[in-house]
Amino acid sequence: EVCGxxxxxxxxxxxxxxxxxxxxxxxxGPIIYTVSDFIDKNRDALYGHVHDVLSESTNPLVASLYPQRTEEDNVASSKMTVGNRFLGQLQQLVGMLRASETRFVRCIKTNETFSPSVVDKTSVLRQLVCSGVMAALEVRRAGFPSRMLFTEFVREFRCFSGKPPYPSNDKDLTAKMMKHPSVAGRVTEAQYRLGTTKLFMQADVLYTLQSIKNKAIEPYVRRLQRWWIKNQGQIQQHKLKRGTYMIARLTEKAKTE
Known part of the structure; x- marks a missing residue:
């Protein structure tokens, strides 16, 4: 949009x-630019002698940014600018990112005055909205935000494995567990996806699975609790009888002496 x-x-x-x-x-958001002195401000030729001086720097970081030039570089140095060099570095970075598995870290300023221990909620929220973080969270929430490795899922929800035979790998076992009658009745196939190494679930699926698990193991927990209470009672009763017997023995011994 042209301003005026x-x-x-x-x-x-x-x-x-x-x-x-x-x-x-x-x-x-909208950003205003000006064409005034645009060419002069970007006429940033990187002269060869400057490159040579920087390449011989004793600082390892500076020296790595400006490696020794070859003869071809000397020929092209007259056309090399800081912008061109920056563009080349960006292309190398893009190639490196495409060849790797990336993890993004979003930095947020807590306040505009750079003061410690001060959080400007309005500014933080504006940065999150403008940087697309909130939109990404909404998209992820609408998709499959909960995810677990197959090994972790099998270990956590083993009670859904049913009767043998069991599949030889965790992925097939996870698929079988998700089709368990108690699970299939409350979690549809549209609410989860099987990946290569993980199970992807919608927002409320993990909570539903945990609720089903708690309900399934509740009788066994109560039985174990009753056994434990009964066992502790028997142990205490045995200790009491033994203590009474020891007191009686000591009393008889004292009388005879």
């Missing part, structure tokens, strides 16, 4: 926009 003197938009300093200003509606 009559535009309702304002620069960051609060001044009116000029005819050389234009606005781009980014995902995070």
């Amino acid at each position: 003197l009559a535009s309702v938009w304002r620069r960051k300093d609060g001044k009116r926009t000029q005819n050389e200003d234009f606005l781009v509606h980014h995902f995070a």
